[in-house]
Amino acid sequence: MSTPVAPVTETAAARGDADEVTFSVRNLWKVFGGNADKVVGTELEKADRDRVKEETGCTVAVRDVSFDVRPGEVFVVMGLSGSGKSTLIRCLTRLIEPTAGQVLLDGEDIGTATPQRLRELRRHKMAMVFQHFGLLPNRRIIDNVAYGLEVRGTPRAERYERAREMIGMVGLGGYENARPGELSGGMQQRVGLARALAVDPEVLLFDEPFSALDPLIRRDMQNEVSRLQRELRKTSVFITHDLQEALRLGDRIAIMRDGEIVQVGTPEEVVGRPANAYVADFTSDVARTTVLTARWLVREPYPDERTDGPVTAPGTVLAEVLPMLAASTAPVRVVEGDTLLGYVGRDDVLRAIAEDQLDGAAAVAAIEEASDDPSEERAVHSSGDTVGTRGPAPAGSGA
């Protein structure tokens, strides 16, 4: 092929510059109960939650969690109720004191910050959006949005100007003087969002912000967050128990189970190459063609294959690649900027669809079989990143 083909690694696009990190979380633990010191650093560290509870009366809410959040990314933490998501996000700001481990924000150790420094960080660097909005009911919308700036001591005219701007940004222009009780749930959550954005934080923390909203409004709010994210590129940690929400919003998703992170990966990695049977089961209802993109399947051309097919971007989902392939006998050319990454043909997409037809049980069984090798299991847990056995080989590997 005359055009250079960039190496395609599974997470290169999502990872960006791996050296840059906003949040760095290392071996974080939260054990609720008076005997926490009898758990971390003892042989009970490895015991399951029930045994720890039985022997010490403690609840292991977060267990030895490590991950990095990179500047500008939306890092979603997803898990069922009780998996430890809320505890984890609260440990990031020390709203809950971690039992052990380290949280660095831009390299600064949150754990050793003085109460005053912690207040400064919470006021200037981070803002939180809660499930139950947390609005002050007797204050007007504009006062609620300006609240964080008021606490910071920003002059009145300046904070109202900024609040008005943010209210406009979330689509609530005209409601400045209304009270929260006069607004619908979705609108109140927009106020919550405007309030968080008003302080121009470096990091936005979302704790199940849309769980109380009905499905259509919820969808609306997800689109709103996506739009704002495209415009503002705020580093965000987003907690949800809804897989579709995680897939829609996350640049990367961490899946939690019983306090542990079982996989961290892009939506494609989590759906296309689940790290274990639990994740496979979790994602088995997701239509792969709506999540996997051309980048996932891209390959070198076969000998004598036509190379004049339609052009598409690597981020195009397979559901949209399909009609292009139906209209052309040549494979699609996957192009990013000026670089031809490679090709995706009918067979490639058909194979991906065929895998989608595997029933959940078959997929889970295949993964269970693959993860019988204990070294693989260790790899998943030690790196915290995706190390699966399924998925296509990268282009250039001869696959």
Ligand SMILES: Nc1ncnc2c1ncn2[C@@H]1O[C@H](COP(=O)(O)OP(=O)(O)OP(=O)(O)O)[C@@H](O)[C@H]1O
């Ligand atoms: N203050 C607390 N004291 C004792 N146990 C707690 C406390 N807070 C949470 N837990 C326990 O820690 C575990 C993790 O709870 P957490 O609320 O973090 O999970 P979650 O994934 O956010 O669930 P949900 O979505 O239901 O809020 C649960 O077993 C919960 O009962």
